[in-house]
Amino acid sequence: MTILVHTRRAVVPTAFVTLALAAACSDAPFVPVDSTPALDAQLRQAIAPWGVVPILPVNAPDPALVSLGKMLFFDKVLSGNRDVSCGSCHSPATHTGDDASLAVGTGAAMIGGVRSLGAGRQFTPRNAPSLFSVGLKPFYMFWDGRVNEELGPGRFNTPFGSVLPSGVTSLLAAQAMIPVTNRVEMRGNAGDHDVFGNVNEIAQPADAQVTEIWTAVMHRLLAIPSYVQMFASAYPSISPDRLGFEHAANAIAAFETQTFTKTNTAFDRYLAHEDNALSLDAKRGALLFFTTARCASCHNGPLLGAQNFASVAVPQLGPGTGNAAPLDVGRGDETVSGPARFPKFFFRVAPLRNVELTAPYMHNGAYPTLEAVVRHYNNVDSAVKSYDVNQLPPSLRSTYHGDAATISALLASLDPRLQQPMQLTSEQQRQIVAFLKSLTDPSARDLAGIAPAAVPSGLPIP
Numbered sequence: 001m002t003i004l005v006h007t008r009r010a011v012v013p014t015a016f017v018t019l020a021l022a023a024a025c026s027d028a029p030f031v032p033v034d035s036t037p038a039l040d041a042q043l044r045q046a047i048a049p050w051g052v053v054p055i056l057p058v059n060a061p062d063p064a065l066v067s068l069g070k071m072l073f074f075d076k077v078l079s080g081n082r083d084v085s086c087g088s089c090h091s092p093a094t095h096t097g098d099d100a101s102l103a104v105g106t107g108a109a110m111i112g113g114v115r116s117l118g119a120g121r122q123f124t125p126r127n128a129p130s131l132f133s134v135g136l137k138p139f140y141m142f143w144d145g146r147v148n149e150e151l152g153p154g155r156f157n158t159p160f161g162s163v164l165p166s167g168v169t170s171l172l173a174a175q176a177m178i179p180v181t182n183r184v185e186m187r188g189n190a191g192d193h194d195v196f197g198n199v200n201e202i203a204q205p206a207d208a209q210v211t212e213i214w215t216a217v218m219h220r221l222l223a224i225p226s227y228v229q230m231f232a233s234a235y236p237s238i239s240p241d242r243l244g245f246e247h248a249a250n251a252i253a254a255f256e257t258q259t260f261t262k263t264n265t266a267f268d269r270y271l272a273h274e275d276n277a278l279s280l281d282a283k284r285g286a287l288l289f290f291t292t293a294r295c296a297s298c299h300n301g302p303l304l305g306a307q308n309f310a311s312v313a314v315p316q317l318g319p320g321t322g323n324a325a326p327l328d329v330g331r332g333d334e335t336v337s338g339p340a341r342f343p344k345f346f347f348r349v350a351p352l353r354n355v356e357l358t359a360p361y362m363h364n365g366a367y368p369t370l371e372a373v374v375r376h377y378n379n380v381d382s383a384v385k386s387y388d389v390n391q392l393p394p395s396l397r398s399t400y401h402g403d404a405a406t407i408s409a410l411l412a413s414l415d416p417r418l419q420q421p422m423q424l425t426s427e428q429q430r431q432i433v434a435f436l437k438s439l440t441d442p443s444a445r446d447l448a449g450i451a452p453a454a455v456p457s458g459l460p461i462p
C-alpha cells in the first residue's frame with residue numbers, strides 16, 4: 001500500500017504571515033520561574049524546524065457582520081425542525097464542542113439537559129470539533145479535510161463544487177453553507193414537522209438541490225423584521241432581494257473568527273520568547289513532542305495541525321460514512337477525495353490549540369481524556385487491540401467495530417512512525433499532557449456570556 005510522504009517542512013499558508021508578527025502579552029499571570037537555560041536552548045532548537053509560530057489575535061471583523069453572525073449561530077430557525085442551532089453542537093457551555101463522542105442533530109431528545117439521540121434518528125458519524133482554530137485559516141477543515149483551498153487561495157473546495165455561490169468570502173464561510181443542508185445535523189427528513197407542528201419546508205428539496213435549501217432558509221430569515229434590519233446594516237449595498245445564504249454564512253464566519261480565536265496561550269508566549277511562560281513539566285513534554293515522541297512530525301505548522309493527513313488507527317465506532325459505512329475511512333473514502341488518492345483511515349492531523357477543553361478526542365470521540373490519547377500513541381497496537389468500550393457513553397458501546405477484520409485493516413493503515421511502541425514512561429506521558437495543556441488560552445475556559453439573551457426568531461437558546 002502507498003503511504004503518502006509527509007513533508008518535514010510545514011507549508012505555511014500566507015495568511016499566517018500577518019499573524020506571526022509576535023509580541024509578548026503583558027497581562028499574563030506571573031508563573032514561578034522554571035527557566036533552565038540549557039533546557040530552553042534545547043527546546044527552542046527542537047521547535048525550530050516545524051514551522052510553529054506564535055499566533056496573535058486576528059483583525060477584528062466588521063461589527064455589523066459579527067452581530068448578525070452571532071444571532072444566526074445561536075438561532076434554531078436555521079434548522080428545518082427549528083430545534084437545533086450551530087450553538088447546540090458547538091456550545092459555549094462545552095467550549096465550542098458538545099462533550100459527546102458523536103454529535104446528535106435534529107430530533108434530539110433532551111435527557112437530563114443533555115442532547116441525546118431522538119427516536120428514529122441516527123448519530124452524526126463524527127465528533128463535533130472545537131471551533132478555536134477555525135478563524136486562523138486552517139488549510140483543511142473537517143476531520144476528512146473535504147473543505148479546503150487545495151485548488152488555490154480563494155478557490156473554496158467543498159462538496160458543492162460550482163454550485164457554491166460566488167459571494168462566499170472565506171473558507172470558513174464556505175463551511176457554514178454545509179450544516180443547513182445536512183439532514184442529520186440541521187435539515188431533517190422529508191415528512192418531518194417542526195417543534196410547532198408545521199411542515200418542515202426546508203427538508204422538502206432533494207439532497208442535490210442545495211440552492212433551493214439555502215433559498216428556503218433565507219426565506220425564513222427574511223420573514224423576521226429584525227433579521228431584515230441586521231442584514232441591511234451588515235450589507236448596506238445589497239438589496240434584500242439579492243441576499244442569499246452566502247451572506248448569512250459570511251456573517252457566521254465573522255462571528256466565529258471574532259469570538260473563538262483564543263491564542264493567548266502559555267506556549268504562544270513561550271514562542272514569543274517569554275522563557276518563564278512554560279512550567280518545567282510542560283517544557284519536558286514539549287521536548288518529547290518535538291523530538292523523540294515525533295508528535296511534531298505530524299502536528300506542525302502554526303496550528304500544530306490542519307495541513308496534513310495520516311492514519312493513527314483510531315478505533316472505529318458509530319454509523320460510519322461514505323462508501324465504507326458502517327466504517328469511517330476518513331479522507332480515504334472515494335466520495336471525499338476521488339479514487340485511491342488516500343489510503344483508508346487517513347484523517348486530518350488535528351490542530352491542537354485549546355485541545356484540553358474539548359474532550360472527547362479523535363474524529364469519533366473514541367478517547368475521553370488526553371491521557372488516553374497519549375496512551376494510544378505510546379503503543380497503538382495494544383491500544384487498538386485492547387480498546388475498552390466502557391470509556392464510551394452507553395448508547396455508543398454497541399456501535400464499536402471491534403471485529404478482527406476491522407482491527408487488522410486499521411493496524412495495516414497505521415503510519416510507520418507509530419508502528420513501534422514508544423516506551424514512554426508514565427512520567428513522560430504526564431509531561432506530554434502538561435505540554436498539551438500549555439496550549440490553552442485561559443480566556444477560553446469560560447465562554448459563558450457569549451450566547452445572546454434572545455435571538456430574533458424567539459426560539460429558545462440553547
Ligand code: HEC
Nearest residue numbers: 085086089103104105126127128134141142143176179185
Ligand atoms: C448536529 C451537530 C452540529 C451542528 C448543528 C453543527 N455542527 Fe459544525 N460540526 C459538527 C460535526 C460532527 C463536525 C465534523 C464533521 C466532519 O468532520 O465530517 C462539524 C464541523 C464543523 C466545523 C469544522 C471545524 C474544523 O476544525 O474542521 C465548523 C467550522 C463548524 N462545524 C461550524 C458549524 C456552524 C457554523 C454550524 C451552523 C451553521 C454548525 N457547525 C452546525 C456538528 C455540528
Ligand code: HEC
Nearest residue numbers: 293294295298310314347348349350361362363373377415
Ligand atoms: C502520524 C501522524 C501523527 C503523529 C505521529 C501524531 N499524531 Fe496526533 N493526530 C494525528 C491525526 C491524523 C489525528 C486525528 C485522528 C483521528 O481522529 O482519527 C490526531 C489527533 C490527535 C489528538 C486529538 C485532537 C482532538 O481534537 O480530538 C491529539 C490530542 C493528538 N493527536 C496529540 C498527539 C500527540 C501528543 C502525539 C505524539 C505523542 C501525536 N499526536 C502524534 C496525527 C498524528
